[in-house]
Amino acid sequence: MGAPAADRTARPVFAADALAGRRALVTGGTRGIGRAIALALARAGAVVTVTWATREQDAEDAAKALAACGEGHGVRRCDVRDRQAVTTLFGEMKEAGGIDVLINNAAITRDAHLMLLADDAWDDVLAANLTGPFLCTRAALRGMIAKRWGRIVNVISPAALAGKAGAANYAASKGGLLSMTRSLAREVARFGITVNAVCPGLVETPMFDGLPAHVREAMLAQVPLERTAHPEEIADAVLFLSSGASSYITGAMLAVDGGLVMA
Amino acid sequence: MTDPQDLKQRLKELLITGLRLQEVAPAGIADDQPIFVEGLGLDSIDALELVVLIEEHFGIAIPDEEVGKKAFASINALAEFIAAEQSRGA
Numbered sequence: 001m002g003a004p005a006a007d008r009t010a011r012p013v014f015a016a017d018a019l020a021g022r023r024a025l026v027t028g029g030t031r032g033i034g035r036a037i038a039l040a041l042a043r044a045g046a047v048v049t050v051t052w053a054t055r056e057q058d059a060e061d062a063a064k065a066l067a068a069c070g071e072g073h074g075v076r077r078c079d080v081r082d083r084q085a086v087t088t089l090f091g092e093m094k095e096a097g098g099i100d101v102l103i104n105n106a107a108i109t110r111d112a113h114l115m116l117l118a119d120d121a122w123d124d125v126l127a128a129n130l131t132g133p134f135l136c137t138r139a140a141l142r143g144m145i146a147k148r149w150g151r152i153v154n155v156i157s158p159a160a161l162a163g164k165a166g167a168a169n170y171a172a173s174k175g176g177l178l179s180m181t182r183s184l185a186r187e188v189a190r191f192g193i194t195v196n197a198v199c200p201g202l203v204e205t206p207m208f209d210g211l212p213a214h215v216r217e218a219m220l221a222q223v224p225l226e227r228t229a230h231p232e233e234i235a236d237a238v239l240f241l242s243s244g245a246s247s248y249i250t251g252a253m254l255a256v257d258g259g260l261v262m263a
Numbered sequence: 264m265t266d267p268q269d270l271k272q273r274l275k276e277l278l279i280t281g282l283r284l285q286e287v288a289p290a291g292i293a294d295d296q297p298i299f300v301e302g303l304g305l306d307s308i309d310a311l312e313l314v315v316l317i318e319e320h321f322g323i324a325i326p327d328e329e330v331g332k333k334a335f336a337s338i339n340a341l342a343e344f345i346a347a348e349q350s351r352g353a
Contacts, residue, residue, distance in 0.1 A: 141311075142314070142315050142318065146315050146319060187308060187311070188308075190308060191311075191312065
């Protein structure tokens with residue numbers, strides 16, 4: 001036995017039906033990059049479920065935006081730090097037909113210099129950004145193995161590669177997620193499941209907007225393309241890695257960062 | 264209650280079709296031989312697929328590596344595991 005042959009039927013990646021018949025789950029999918037990913041997958045024909053944890057208004061807005069893309073999409077409250085909630089969500093998703101595409105996007109920051117980093121700020125960030133993707137991925141894999149097709153895309157950060165002062169917890173969680181990506185890619189390749197990471201650089205999102213102005217300017221000075229990304233530009237990369245067009249790519253990290261890291 | 268011999272035969276057929284062992288006949292799998300690593304040319308990654316197959320065909324979950332290792336020690340061990348789980352759920 002061997003891995004499935006190259007998917008020569010791959011449709012153009014940005015076509016409206018590139019993900020037709022696929023069911024996708026985007027964690028943290030109601031604002032920022034996650035929301036853009038969810039909408040891009042929905043426009044490409046996937047049936048999309050997004051999760052949210054803390055902002056109900058964003059969830060309502062995202063539900064409206066998804067409804068405008070078509071029928072069948074859903075918005076579900078699920079904090080990926082909550083094992084029981086993840087189990088419940090995936091049980092329901094299985095009943096509804098399973099998940100073909102999993103986007104581990106949900107993430108939080110609780111910044112402090114390491115010497116002053118509180119235990120719970122460490123635990124909380126690792127729980128959301130690393131254990132959460134582990135729980136969701138583990139729950140999604142059985143269905144993907146049964147179908148012998150799957151796409152997992154983990155959203156990481158330049159901090160995973162270059163480190164980030166004041167955010168060792170966040171950087172460690174994203175570095176861990178990249179390592180998990182590569183390990184899992186080796187484990188499940190023969191089942192037609194690809195596992196990749198997308199590394200957004202500076203993106204116009206609530207997370208980036210929340211930084212002090214001088215920090216944002218200093219960060220922008222490091223970007224060869226001299227601008228921030230639109231969330232849609234990250235979403236396009238995730239859409240590519242979620243589609244049949246990326247069938248020979250696994251364990252890869254696709255930087256969508258305007259040239260920021262080049263690693 | 265499933266007859267143990269029937270169950271073992273069914274498991275061998277599931278192994279052959281589910282894991283696509285085209286060159287192996289059910290009679291070529293001994294009841295007490297290790298399912299993975301030795302003998303059949305299957306590795307620990309193939310075991311992931313067998314976990315999924317067992318769950319689909321018998322509705323029995325193999326939640327972690329420890330349970331899997333015991334259950335997949337041989338066809339005998341797997342049949343015993345399934346029978347025990349079935350009687351527990353009955």
